[in-house]
Amino acid sequence: MNITSDSARQRGWYYGWNIVAFAIVSTIAANGLTVNAFSLFLKDWSQQLHANISTLQLALAVMGVGGALLAPFVGALADKYPARWLFASGLAGMAIFHVGLSFVEATWQFLTLSAVLLPISVALSASLTSNAVVSRWFVRRRGLALGLTAFGLGIAGAVLPPIIAALMPAFGWRMIWRGAGIIIAVVLIPAALLVVRDRPAERDGVHYVTGPRQAGPHDGGEASDLTWRDILGRKNFWLLLAAYLPILALYGGCSQNLAPIAASRGLTTQAAGALLSVFSVFYVASTLFMGLLSDRFGNRLPLFGLAVATSAGGLIFAFGQRFAPLCVGIALAGLGGGIWPLLAAAAAVEFGAGAVGRAFGLLTLFIPLIVLAPFLVARLHEATGSYVAGIAALAVLAFLGGCGCLFMRERRRGGSGGDAAASPMRETVVPIG
Numbered sequence: 001m002n003i004t005s006d007s008a009r010q011r012g013w014y015y016g017w018n019i020v021a022f023a024i025v026s027t028i029a030a031n032g033l034t035v036n037a038f039s040l041f042l043k044d045w046s047q048q049l050h051a052n053i054s055t056l057q058l059a060l061a062v063m064g065v066g067g068a069l070l071a072p073f074v075g076a077l078a079d080k081y082p083a084r085w086l087f088a089s090g091l092a093g094m095a096i097f098h099v100g101l102s103f104v105e106a107t108w109q110f111l112t113l114s115a116v117l118l119p120i121s122v123a124l125s126a127s128l129t130s131n132a133v134v135s136r137w138f139v140r141r142r143g144l145a146l147g148l149t150a151f152g153l154g155i156a157g158a159v160l161p162p163i164i165a166a167l168m169p170a171f172g173w174r175m176i177w178r179g180a181g182i183i184i185a186v187v188l189i190p191a192a193l194l195v196v197r198d199r200p201a202e203r204d205g206v207h208y209v210t211g212p213r214q215a216g217p218h219d220g221g222e223a224s225d226l227t228w229r230d231i232l233g234r235k236n237f238w239l240l241l242a243a244y245l246p247i248l249a250l251y252g253g254c255s256q257n258l259a260p261i262a263a264s265r266g267l268t269t270q271a272a273g274a275l276l277s278v279f280s281v282f283y284v285a286s287t288l289f290m291g292l293l294s295d296r297f298g299n300r301l302p303l304f305g306l307a308v309a310t311s312a313g314g315l316i317f318a319f320g321q322r323f324a325p326l327c328v329g330i331a332l333a334g335l336g337g338g339i340w341p342l343l344a345a346a347a348a349v350e351f352g353a354g355a356v357g358r359a360f361g362l363l364t365l366f367i368p369l370i371v372l373a374p375f376l377v378a379r380l381h382e383a384t385g386s387y388v389a390g391i392a393a394l395a396v397l398a399f400l401g402g403c404g405c406l407f408m409r410e411r412r413r414g415g416s417g418g419d420a421a422a423s424p425m426r427e428t429v430v431p432i433g
Helices: 003-009 016-036 038-048 053-080 083-101 105-115 120-126 127-137 144-147 151-195 228-232 235-255 259-265 268-298 300-319 322-349 352-364 374-385 388-407
Strands: none
Touching: 016 038, 016 083, 016 120, 016 127, 016 388, 038 053, 038 105, 038 151, 038 235, 038 268, 053 083, 053 120, 053 127, 053 352, 053 374, 083 105, 083 120, 083 127, 083 151, 083 268, 105 120, 105 268, 120 127, 127 144, 127 322, 127 352, 144 228, 144 268, 151 268, 228 235, 228 300, 228 322, 228 388, 235 259, 235 268, 235 322, 235 352, 235 374, 235 388, 259 268, 259 322, 259 374, 268 300, 300 322, 300 388, 322 352, 374 388
16 A cells, blocks of 8 residues: 555545444434433323333333343454344344334333343444444544444433424324334334444555554454453453442433423423433533543543532432522533443453453443432332432442542553554553453
């Protein structure tokens, strides 16, 4: 390859950004209605299915537990098998789930669909597959690429709640879910098969994989021989776990109870939709910002700062009584979405791009430890009449967990501007085992 052609490729469009774009869309399909807009449907579900809101919250719990148990295996598949087929399979499951949910008439049907079909579908079509394939396409700007990949959940939350709140009176919740399922089947599954490729070829250029100097053996997405036991033997794995689980618990406890909390403070459904949008806008901003910070400074300090910000937001949200403080609190809590690019970037530099699926899957395996957080917050409210104790406790745990990540070892050397290729060890978390 001559210098001229190589320079032209570096100036042209890198196909890896197409992979990032599809990952965003697939994440929206997997999480848009099932997670971001979930609380907006609770009132109608409760009335029509004759169930308590806390019982309906179990749908997220069983989805989280099932997905977590499957995560190590799906992560291993994401490291080994073509991503296009994993995405397509997951999206097919999501299409069936959306259409099936639109026909449920009893709570047990609702919970069964959530327990049986949703976990594997979300695992295949969202972050596990996305992080693995994006990490293989990027060494330079990996934090930015992973931050953009995490946009899907936040964008859906920013855009969908106000739209759904406006459409629900006219179309009803059943038609909304049915239409979403048809769109996934007709548009996104073919797109997965046409767009997604596993790793860059020579024609794509290699400047985002190797940069001006050759990347290390794990950076370009080569196959890794790390086993689950090897990953579990790293001290940094457990520190990452201690940092991210409490943040995720607070994130879920606030977002999945947002509409009922807003109603308990005398706010309307439209106000709840606006709060969900604020929450998701800050989620989107956080995923990008934390990705950039990861490229520039590594992952330890951004993880700690994120824990401080989200815990402060949780406390403000817990005690706020009017729209303004609730808005500030939920905005800061929404920053917790930035945990995903930091977690994926930390896994990539600790274990190598070729093992991101396995490492991320094992990290996700522990989500059942906190998946009942939204349910417990709702149950505490039903028992005490207040949401304060549940949300405040989660905020304190988030701060304490963030303090743990300060014990992560990081080593940096030379280079500037967050160019991971120019300085491959710049953000490397040194293995401890």
